[in-house]
Amino acid sequence: MKGFFEYSKQAVLVTFSMLVLCGLIYPFAVTAVAQVLFNHQANGSLIDLEGEVVGSEKLGQAFTAPEYLWGRVSAVNYNTYTKEDLVPDVNGETAYGGVSSGTFNYAPSNPELKKRIEEDIETFLNANPGVQREQIPADLVTASGSGLDPHISVDAALIQMKRIAQASGLSVDDVEAIVKANTDSRTFGVFGEDKVNVLGVNLAIFEKVKEE
Amino acid sequence: MWQIALVLGIYLPLVIVAGHYLYHVTMQQKTWLDPVMNRIDNIIYKISGIKQVNMTGKQYVLALILSNAIMVLIGYIILRIQSALFLNPNGIGTMEATLSFNTIISFMTNTNLQHYSGESGLSYLSQMLVITFMMFTSAATGYAACMAFCRRLVAKTDTLGNFFVDFVRVITRVLIPISFIVALILVFQGSPQTFNSNETVHTIEGNMQDIALGPIASLESIKHVGTNGGGFNGANSTTPFENPTVISNIVEMLSMMLLPGACVVAFSLMVVNRKRKTLFGKQGLVIFAAMSILFLIGLTTCYLAERAGNPIIGELGITQDLGSMEGKEMRFGVAQSALFTVVTTAFTTGSVNNMHDTLTPLGGMVPLFNMMLNVVFGGKGVGLMNMMMYVMLTIFIACLMIGRTPQFLGKKIEEKEMKLIALCILIHPAIILVFSALAVSTVAGVEGITNPGAHGLSQVLYEYASSSANNGSGFEGLSDNSTFWNVTTGLAMFFGRYLSIIIQLTIASLLAKKLWHSESVGTLKTDNAMFTFLLVAIVLMIGALTFLPALALGPITEHLQIRS
Numbered sequence: 168m169k170g171f172f173e174y175s176k177q178a179v180l181v182t183f184s185m186l187v188l189c190g191l192i193y194p195f196a197v198t199a200v201a202q203v204l205f206n207h208q209a210n211g212s213l214i215d216l217e218g219e220v221v222g223s224e225k226l227g228q229a230f231t232a233p234e235y236l237w238g239r240v241s242a243v244n245y246n247t248y249t250k251e252d253l254v255p256d257v258n259g260e261t262a263y264g265g266v267s268s269g270t271f272n273y274a275p276s277n278p279e280l281k282k283r284i285e286e287d288i289e290t291f292l293n294a295n296p297g298v299q300r301e302q303i304p305a306d307l308v309t310a311s312g313s314g315l316d317p318h319i320s321v322d323a324a325l326i327q328m329k330r331i332a333q334a335s336g337l338s339v340d341d342v343e344a345i346v347k348a349n350t351d352s353r354t355f356g357v358f359g360e361d362k363v364n365v366l367g368v369n370l371a372i373f374e375k376v377k378e379e
Numbered sequence: 380m381w382q383i384a385l386v387l388g389i390y391l392p393l394v395i396v397a398g399h400y401l402y403h404v405t406m407q408q409k410t411w412l413d414p415v416m417n418r419i420d421n422i423i424y425k426i427s428g429i430k431q432v433n434m435t436g437k438q439y440v441l442a443l444i445l446s447n448a449i450m451v452l453i454g455y456i457i458l459r460i461q462s463a464l465f466l467n468p469n470g471i472g473t474m475e476a477t478l479s480f481n482t483i484i485s486f487m488t489n490t491n492l493q494h495y496s497g498e499s500g501l502s503y504l505s506q507m508l509v510i511t512f513m514m515f516t517s518a519a520t521g522y523a524a525c526m527a528f529c530r531r532l533v534a535k536t537d538t539l540g541n542f543f544v545d546f547v548r549v550i551t552r553v554l555i556p557i558s559f560i561v562a563l564i565l566v567f568q569g570s571p572q573t574f575n576s577n578e579t580v581h582t583i584e585g586n587m588q589d590i591a592l593g594p595i596a597s598l599e600s601i602k603h604v605g606t607n608g609g610g611f612n613g614a615n616s617t618t619p620f621e622n623p624t625v626i627s628n629i630v631e632m633l634s635m636m637l638l639p640g641a642c643v644v645a646f647s648l649m650v651v652n653r654k655r656k657t658l659f660g661k662q663g664l665v666i667f668a669a670m671s672i673l674f675l676i677g678l679t680t681c682y683l684a685e686r687a688g689n690p691i692i693g694e695l696g697i698t699q700d701l702g703s704m705e706g707k708e709m710r711f712g713v714a715q716s717a718l719f720t721v722v723t724t725a726f727t728t729g730s731v732n733n734m735h736d737t738l739t740p741l742g743g744m745v746p747l748f749n750m751m752l753n754v755v756f757g758g759k760g761v762g763l764m765n766m767m768m769y770v771m772l773t774i775f776i777a778c779l780m781i782g783r784t785p786q787f788l789g790k791k792i793e794e795k796e797m798k799l800i801a802l803c804i805l806i807h808p809a810i811i812l813v814f815s816a817l818a819v820s821t822v823a824g825v826e827g828i829t830n831p832g833a834h835g836l837s838q839v840l841y842e843y844a845s846s847s848a849n850n851g852s853g854f855e856g857l858s859d860n861s862t863f864w865n866v867t868t869g870l871a872m873f874f875g876r877y878l879s880i881i882i883q884l885t886i887a888s889l890l891a892k893k894l895w896h897s898e899s900v901g902t903l904k905t906d907n908a909m910f911t912f913l914l915v916a917i918v919l920m921i922g923a924l925t926f927l928p929a930l931a932l933g934p935i936t937e938h939l940q941i942r943s
Contacts, residue, residue, distance in 0.1 A: 170438060170441070171441070171445075174438070174441055174442045174445050174446075175445055175449075176428060177427055177428055177429055177442070177446075177543055178442065178445040178446035178448075178449045178543075179449050180426060180427035180428055181423070181427040181429065181446060181543055181546070181547065182446060182449045182450050182453060182516075184423050184426050184427050185512065185515065185516055185547075185550065186453070186508060186512055188423075188550070188551075188555075189511060189512045189514075189515040189516070189550065189555070189601075190507050190508040190509075190511055190512035191507065191508070193511070193515075193555060193558070193559070193597060194507045194511055194594045194597040194598075196559070197559060197562045197563070197566075197572055197594070197596060197597040198572050198573065198574065198594060198597065200563060201562070201563060201566040201572040201596060202572070202573070204563070204566075204567075205563075205566045205567050208566050208567060208568070208569045208570070208571070209566050209571055209572045209573055209596075210571060210573050210575065210592070211571045211573070211578060211590055211592050211620070212569050212571075213578065213580070213590075216583075219581065220578065220580045220581075221580055221581065221582060221583055222580055222582060222588060222590075223580075223590055223619075224569070225569045225619040225620060225623050226588075226590060226619050226620070227619075228582050228584075228588055229584075229586070230584060231584070232584055235583075235584065239709065245588065246588055246589045246590070246591075247582060247586050247587070247588045248586060248587055248588075248589075249585075249586050249587070250587075265498075265499055265589075266498045266499070266577060266589040266590075266591045267496055267498055267499060267613055268496075268498065268591075268612045268613045268614035268617075268618045269496075269613050269614045269734075269855065270614070270617075270705075270706050270734045270737065270855075271737075271856075272706070272734060272736040272737060272829065272830070272854070272855050272856030273705065273736075273737060273830065273856070274736060274737065274830040274832075274834035274837075274856070274937070275689040275691060275692075275703070275705070275737070275738075275739050275740060275834075275937070275941055276691070276740070276830075276831075276832055276833070276834055276937050276940055276941050277830050277831060277834065278831070280691070280692075280705065281691055281692075281695070284692060284695055284697075285695060288695060288696075288697065300695075300696045300697060301696055301697065301698055302698070303697040303698065304697070304698055304700065304701060305688070305692060305697055305698065305699045305700075305701055305702075305703075305704045305705075306701055306704045306709055308697060309692070309704040309705040309706075309707075310705060310706065310737075311617070311706075311707070311708055311709070312614060312617030312706045312707055312708055312731070312732070312733045312734040312737075313612075313614040313617040313618040313619065313708060314614065315614075315618055315619055316619070316708050316709055316710075317619055317710075318708075318709035318710050319709060320701060320709060322698075353625075354624070354625045354626060357381050357382045357385060358382045358385075358625045358626070358629065358715070359382075359624075359625035359628075359710055359711060359712055359715055360701070360709060360710065360711070360712035362709050362710055369583065370583065373583045
């Protein structure tokens with residue numbers, strides 16, 4: 168019994184020591200060093216456009232206008248919303264439920280998955296006349312895991328260029344140059360996949376259109 | 380393919396270095412960090428009243444359970460009153476009672492199953508004081524238990540090692556230094572580390588976007604280093620802020636593979652004669668090889684299944700050159716995703732960089748089976764202990780077949796130990812299968828299932844396998860934040876963790892007290908390739924016998940359905 172009380176006392180004290188060390192000192196120390204060394208990344212890699220924050224380099228955004236590059240399907244719509252989405256409906260629920268992340272979690276055999284992809288293919292083909300169904304790469308019509316994926320594959324960007332050029336008034340060459348500038352190839356030539364940053368492309372288009 | 384081989388190639392030298400360091404820390408031998416660390420440790424010992432005296436196996440377990448119980452109590456209180464505390468810039472409310480129970484058990488047992496979503500469920504203070512804190516302490520608990528176990532296998536007495544000393548030393552000398560470095564690498568790659576509230580920005584299309592920030596990197600690093608796996612955000616390491624680049628992805632994988640593998644190396648060094656210098660002891664190498672074979676079988680299966688894509692999407696006429704991309708991130712692609720999936724379930728971390736619910740049936744069966752076996756490296760410390768149960772079982776079966784007395788490291792394995800070993804091996808499948816049966820036969824359980832058909836059963840099996848193996852990943856479609864799911868998975872995690880540790884340390888104590896016999900020609904060799912083969916065969920056989928019926932009804936049926 169003596170051991171029991173002694174161990175309990177030690178357990179309580181060691182818990183509080185670790186609470187302070189691991190729960191407070193450690194995260195505060197990391198924050199201090201990170202804020203000094205990598206200030207931009209530590210605050211979310213935010214993008215500043217003429218004095219206003221327009222997004223983060225790391226996060227995707229929902230784009231629906233024809234003059235912009237479209238990203239992957241997102242179950243949380245990239246946490247992007249309009250003012251109307253915040254107005255409660257009859258049940259008191261809003262279309263935008265607050266910041267979150269995730270995917271639809273449809274199993275490969277789930278009929279909902281097939282239905283969703285089929286609808287998205289139709290929408291895409293209607294908006295991009297001239298593109299053949301078999302040209303659509305799977306990443307464009309499948310949902311990302313986080314719902315915040317900032318990238319699409321290079322092929323998925325290429326098949327949208329005609330539409331973007333027509334809608335934005337830029338030449339196809341201009342759009343192609345912009346896409347190329349925002350393409351990252353595999354890290355060190357092996358790791359990951361070749362990919363295009365959607366927000367990067369769209370910011371470049373936005374500025375280019377403004378210029379002209 | 381190459382990128383997978385390269386990552387594994389980087390891993391091997393790292394794990395050997397880490398194993399040697401871990402061995403030095405465990406056996407209280409000199410390291411170059413001593414001048415600083417001894418001072419810090421002494422302050423902690425002084426504050427906590429820890430006397431550095433040896434404990435018996437029973438005392439060790441008692442100290443382990445008591446300290447975990449107190450951490451659970453304090454963590455629970457913080458979650459229930461988090462809205463009233465400081466560092467809550469996003470105004471998060473308090474957590475509901477059964478969800479708090481589930482969360483706190485989940486983090487204390489190193490499981491990190493999450494029935495809440497971090498962005499909306501926890502204040503920054505809770506993320507630090509409860510989640511980050513428990514990630515350190517649960518990993519240290521598992522490690523302490525494992526080292527107590529290994530020491531007893533090679534010792535001639537049951538009175539050795541002090542739980543509190545082991546516990547503190549691994550946190551200050553292993554977990555905090557590694558986590559600190561990894562956290563900075565992650566920030567460099569793009570993980571935020573700030574106490575500012577979430578940001579709302581105006582997009583160029585004229586909409587608004589919410590950006591969830593927080594002290595993410597400091598949690599993210601210990602999440603992997605301690606094989607914890609619970610994410611800051613709901614979607615875990617799929618989110619760009621938790622896992623911004625392919626570099627961060629590789630760093631996270633290596634972090635979670637490092638210490639479970641190092642435990643095996645440290646054990647191998649304990650077994651060899653201390654005077655002889657060696658890189659990797661033979662006995663440990665045999666176990667490491669067996670784990671690696673099981674790992675590679677799983678990895679190949681998962682990669683090929685994901686690479687082949689989903690035939691139902693193929694039928695729609697689009698091109699699937701990239702493989703099955705539903706639920707995956709573009710920056711990782713199939714190769715990095717499949718590798719992460721197998722690593723996170725083999726090393727029992729439970730973080731995900733793609734959504735496992737959306738994996739192809741066979742691709743999803745691999746993580747499920749890894750957790751069912753629970754011995755392919757396994758979580759920090761406990762994986763090695765689980766594998767040791769199979770090692771002794773293999774010795775027992777092999778010796779029965781050739782008519783010799785089963786003996787491991789000079790200690791005879793007798794009736795009492797064998798009963799406990801059998802019990803220990805059976806607890807895990809019993810928890811998974813009994814709870815799954817309960818879930819599919821009750822209304823409250825079935826309500827959580829969200830995918831129709833065979834995949835629904837996979838969701839249930841996965842949830843309990845993940846709980847009992849203390850993994851924490853999920854087929855996240857399952858709507859699991861209900862009283863039924865919170866309580867049953869809470870119990871599964873609790874029993875899966877503590878029953879196993881208690882039984883395993885009891886076995887170690889029994890062996891420690893036994894007389895040591897020198898090896899003779901009649902002793903079964905346990906440090907050669909033949910034994911590796913036997914071990915793999917026994918693990919697969921037991922795994923198949925226990926789980927094949929359930930797997931046949933779940934993932935295998937689904938596979939046949941979508942391929943027909």
